[in-house]
Structure formats: C-alpha cells, structure tokens
Amino acid sequence: MMGTPRLDMPEKGPTVEWGEYRASVLCQVCHGAGLTGSQPPDPDSPPAPDLRTTQSWGLDGFIHTIREGVTPSNRELNPAFMPWHEIRNLDDIELEALYAYISTL
Ligand code: HEC
Numbered sequence: 001m002m003g004t005p006r007l008d009m010p011e012k013g014p015t016v017e018w019g020e021y022r023a024s025v026l027c028q029v030c031h032g033a034g035l036t037g038s039q040p041p042d043p044d045s046p047p048a049p050d051l052r053t054t055q056s057w058g059l060d061g062f063i064h065t066i067r068e069g070v071t072p073s074n075r076e077l078n079p080a081f082m083p084w085h086e087i088r089n090l091d092d093i094e095l096e097a098l099y100a101y102i103s104t105l
Helices: 016-026 051-068 092-102
Strands: none
Touching: 016 092, 051 092
16 A cells, blocks of 8 residues: 555664665665665666775775765766765764665675
8 A cells, every 4th residue: 555654664873774775775776785786777887896895995085975976085976876965965873774785795
C-alpha cells in the first residue's frame, strides 16, 4: 500500500544502520551492492567507483568531496553522471551515516 512505512527502515541518525539504508536507496543503483563499484544504468556513464577506497579520506574528506564535487586527489566529479549537485543537499547526519556505513565495508 502506498505510504506504508518500510518495516525495516531504521531511525535517522549518524549510524551505520541509517547509512546502509540510505546507501541502498540513494547510491546502490550506480555503485552496486555493497558499493563495490558497478556500471550505472546510463550506458554512457563511466563506471561508478568502488567506494571502499574513500575510507582513507576521513569523514571531512568524504563530506568535502560530496559537497564540492572534488575528491581529495583533486579529481572533479562529473555531475552529469555522479549526481553530487543533489547529494550535496543531504545534511551532515546523512553524510556522517553514509561514511559510517562505508567504513564498515
Ligand atoms: C546515477 C549514478 C550514481 C549515483 C546515484 C551515485 N553515484 Fe557516486 N559516482 C557515480 C559515478 C559515475 C562516479 C564517477 C564520476 C566521475 O568520475 O566523474 C561516482 C563517483 C563517486 C565518488 C568519488 C569516488 C572516487 O573514488 O573518486 C563518491 C565519493 C561517490 N560517487 C559517492 C556517492 C554516494 C555516497 C552516493 C549516494 C548518496 C552516490 N555516489 C550516488 C555515479 C553515481
């Protein structure tokens, strides 16, 4: 039924559980199950990288990358394929949760 909350939806917070839930909704379609990298649905897109490599960036580096669209190694992310213009609007709790989840992978 429309509008029925998912029973397995965790409570929002800077937690691994919330991050895993948000990643399953927001990131997995392109970055693949477990965020280990995948070909996004758009065949013109470059592959979406394995996000485990972002573990070494630290939380600040991760948040900076999402908000500015530039990685710590100064690589610009193409907003046509990596929708950081939208993802950047997630609040700090969401990004902290995503990073906490990525850190467990
Ligand atoms: C529509 C597909 C798509 C979605 C959805 C998506 N990404 Fe991406 N992402 C990409 C692509 C493609 C790249 C590579 C972009 C480039 O090289 O310009 C990328 C790159 C990245 C990078 C840089 C990784 C690196 O090693 O340089 C990070 C971090 C990232 N994405 C995080 C996320 C997170 C977190 C989410 C979910 C909140 C997400 N992405 C959702 C397609 C996507």
